[in-house]
Amino acid sequence: MKQRLTNTVKFIYGTGDVASNLVWTTVGSFLTMYYTDVALISAATVGTLMLVSRILDGITDLTMGWIINRTRSRFGKARPWLIASAPVLCLLLVMVFSVPSGVKINEKVVYATVTYVLICAVAYTASNLSYSIMCNLMTRNIEERNQMNTIRFIMAFLTQLFVNSYTVIWVDRLGGGSAGWTRLMIIYAAVAMAIFGLVFVFCKEDPEMLDEQNSAEKMKLQIKDILQGLMNGKHYMILALGIYVCFYMQLILMNSSMVYFARDVLGKKEMTISLTMFMLIPSLLMLPFVPKLARRFGVHRTLSLGYLFGIIGPGVVWFSNGDLHLIFAGRILYGINQALVAPLVQTKVSQMADYNCIINNGMPLIGVTNSVTSFGVKIGVGLGGAMVGWLLQVGQYQATAAVQNSSALAMENALFSIIPCVFGVLCFLLNLGWDIGKAFDQARSDLEMK
Template identity: 35%
Template sequence: MENRSKLTMSKVIERFSYGCGDFGCNIIYTAMSAFLLFYYTDYAGVNAFAVGTIMMVSRFFDGISDVIMGVIVDRTRSKYGKARPWLLRMCVPFALSGILLFSVPTSWASAPKLVYVFITYNLVSTVIYTAINVPYSALNALMTQDPYERSVLSIFRNLLATAGTLTINTFTLPLVEYFGDNTSAWTKTFCVFGLLAVAAFLVNFFGTKERVRSVASESGNAEVVPFKVGIKALFRNKYWIMMTGMLALFFLMYSVNGGATVYYAKDILGDRNLVGTINGIFNVVQIAGMFFIAMLVKKYGKRNVFALGLVLDIIGMLVLNFSGGAISLIVISSVIRGVGNACGGATMWAMVSDTIDYGEWKTGVRTEGLVNSACSFGYKIGNGIGSALLGLILEVGGYVGEAAAQSASALASIKVCFVWIPVAVYLIGLVIMKFYHLDREFDGIIEDLKNRAKNKQEV
């Protein structure tokens, strides 16, 4: 009984440690999605469309670096495994690059400022974030092949990711105000967040272990998979294609919706501090919902729980859009969307990990790093397009950062970004899920892979 208790506690600690990685990642990711464009336009005095264009162009570089990092992860050999060494190596550079991102020299002219934005944005997203997030994304598939445990790990990942998002959404503006509500206040704020991110990644590194090896590794015949072979295998993996497309759309939506939140609160609802109310309740409910999602996944499967989340997200967005600014309806909307996001967040990354096993079964090639980096390539392209789209729509709508009141077209553009683009993405997601059947095929696939490994060992 005592040994069982120790085993259970050990599992909980490892799950928590795994989730801490996305807590650290979200320190920068949420800041970039929710506040970076606002910081650039309203504090650093940089043109929204120019910044959006830089973000979009940079995401293409970022996508290429993701694939390169995926290959590096697959070829990494160390006593810590394939992915974990990179968490340790990159945690401090990650924190420093985030500080630089929110340190635009405001005394500079427009052109030099844009050069600074281009360099620091690419340092963060193309180099540093990629070098830590791609290995982290591969870690789930390297820790276990048990589909339920993967779902639980994904739940912990989303729990801690949501906690990271909640931390940024709740404390960024209050800390900025505490430090003086000027450009240097943003730098000081991200010095605090940087230390928090380093601590999270250290917990992630020391608290997890890689256990899964390919069939070839199990039989002692492991070889480095050539890049061309790995890429061809990816495009024979129909479920990977579906999840990559889904992620690209979702992160386009996250970028547009997340970046528009502060504008929606400030200009539609009339109080920028409602960002804390909208996101705070949403994140708290999402965290609470995570404790019940594992039971739903066990009973109904990842795909069905994910689809349920999409339906709830649509309902929540429509309630908010027609709330008329009523606090009670804003709260109800945040609760509904929080439950919806709990369903999606708890299953999405576990579904990506499942496509790795399907790919190995289908093609004989297992590439955790390449699968996750190519997914990352897709969603970062989506994120980059979303960032540019947000800036473009605001610019076309006539948004002026320093204006006391926005025009009707500017307000309409904010609603398009915050409400209608997300609703469209959720609907497309429901269509994609109609063709996703890996849940019911997965047990047979794992059994077949185990038999292949056993037969190779006997030979």
Template identity: 30%
Template sequence: MASSTSAFPDGLAPVGTPAHSPATEPPLRTRERLAFGAGDVASNLSWNMVSSFLLFYYTDVAGITAAAAGTLILVARFIDAGADVGIGVLVDRTRSRHGKARPYLLWCAVPFGIVNILTFTVPDVSHTFKVIYACATFLLLGLLFSALNIPYGSLMPMMTRDQGERATLGGFRAMGSSVGTLIVTGLTATLVVTFGGSATSRAGYFWTTALMSTASVALFLVTFRYCTERHTDIGTRSITLGKELKAAVHNAPWMIANAFAVVNFVRLSVMTTVTIYYCIQVLHRPWAISLLLPLISGSLIVGGLLTKPYYARLGRRRGNILALAASGALFALLPPFEDTLAAFIPVYCLACLCSGLSMTSLYTAVADTVDYNEWRFGVRSEGLLNSGFSLATKVGTAIGGALAAFTLARAGYTDGHSAPDAAISTIRLLYYGAPPVLMLAQIGIIAFWRLDAEHPRIVRDLAERRRARD
């Protein structure tokens, strides 16, 4: 077999790795796969309350202007995104009786649930204090989300090295994300009215968020309890942090995956945020919020079931290009069907299904870049590399949310009672135009992905190193 060692830049040399070959590794138990998927249910019970409803809550419930809300979302997200690298490095250097990643699920779940409730409890005081309170709680929520989600994302390469199992775990994670999103998008509007009596009730949002947060905490603890770290001994940690960061920057597949993720979450954030305004102001059917938003996440369930055979046949590069091109074309067909939901919904479902297939590939792509990092630079850096995905998620969501908020503010939107014609036209433009444009950008990024052809050799070479280490 050909030697697995490439030229290592600036003194980076291979580090020993555990002696587990993908060919001999036993399959994961169904309970463990379900527990891993539960972690993304937990994440999305909170994340989708924020990405789908927080801007509306700020503008129409708390009484914060759209411009101020957009600014605080953007600034807070970029500030707490800067902490993600530190959290990733901390995970890589954690040694405890619970492992490297799992302890954070235990330690941070309850504080995260509490702060999530506080984020949707802006007091009825002066506008300035509302903005200060909203910024502080939103920033703290982002930091705690990173302290949970980066370790959670790091679990996949620690649980198994088998590519088939990773694809399965990626499917369970995508389906978990979809289930969490379906719960939030399908029930939030109804629960707010049930608990508070109206769609803009402060009490309704408080009790709805309390319910979602309690479930989120419980599910994070399920992931902690039933997921096992099997691959955490990466040998000596003699490599310095500076060289570890330099290796990450030189990891081309990782950079491509993160750029792809940023644009993906810009698109997803715009879609989910604008859908609420679209249903109320354009369709004049507020009940459609509980139909259109769940269809975005419901597509991930189907995508999760199809992802393994789909990408096994086409690879990530070609598979994503085809899925995104089809989805973008279908979104471009939607405007003529706006007044006929019976025709609108089937086209919308197909568009979401295609984009959902693309979304499921993100998780396994990041796990594969961990293998590449070990093969190319001799260190896995699960926490550091997964912090990049968390940062990409936050930056993309921040840009998407701020883009929607600033565009609405520029068009003169203040609240739902006095939306001018310009604001309604802007909502339409964002809803129909942003997804195809951003999908085209994603296609341009993923066209540079080259790991499909290289990864089988990387897996063989890493297995050979482990056998030699025995």
């Protein structure tokens, strides 16, 4: 299949994940700690808040996918939503990390709930879903999609490396406390807004693909017709949903508990830098080879290998007994998991969208297929964040304590190792049946024979 996108366009598309992760990684890695240690909201309340918000978020994902499917504008289908949501997302990033001080705790909880629901269920949903769908609408070529997703996740990992390593340091340098968080979020929001603008200007959807998606008959489809079309995808949608839930539960459990693990279990909050670097640097070194591995061994087999590393990595940390060499080895293995899984799972979703279109006689299902997996992301993030809050409460974590008790330390250790390991096992098992590439090839062959 002919390649048509320039390297410049592919690169600029990939930088969109810098903007997304200035929001996503900051919220996923630090908001729980901000709520418990700065806003002084109880861990159990934080956990419940995050779960309820993410469930609402998942519902809006499906709605947003349907809206994008029905959008018809001179800028395309997904692209206008990217630029429309960007300023809202950036403003809410600042607001989320600006819980008012000097007010009653119930008022803090209401403020946190409203702003968290808005950033997750409205702004980030519209932004990230439209950004992901743009890849499907810019090219049909699977190699180009692999290249774009690889660049995208290189940028994502670089941003995660920066955010997880330097956010706490820069908060302190900008004054610390609530004011330090607000000031840093203003900087992050300004950079994210500029990058979203570049992606909007340079990354355009394919006119031919838009014409196909925008035919009069297809634009009249109701949401019930589209949902029925998704159900025709047999068990693949259910498997994909389960994989996304489990993968993001694993990711959020480790990211949200890392600062607690470094500060309390290892005794130095600065260790978050080392823990991040030993995970993300191997990921960055591995990512350029992922398209070649996928070509040689197939996307499905390479992805299965990635999920195996997602089991072994956290498991090594669990059995490390505090040995830094083993902890860092576990992080390296988990980094390989991230490099193999992040781009390839998105490629499989693209294949699944194409598969759903074929088996439903060309019905436009790109938007809602991506929204289902995005729904899985939000549920996984919500459950993962909730588990961190709830289990810290079970471990009797005290935000104001200079030294945590043994049960809190044990829980922080488990949240960073053995519990994520369990979700790694679930990802591997679910992926065994999610060979969507094989199903797509068969569906295309059947269509050609008609």
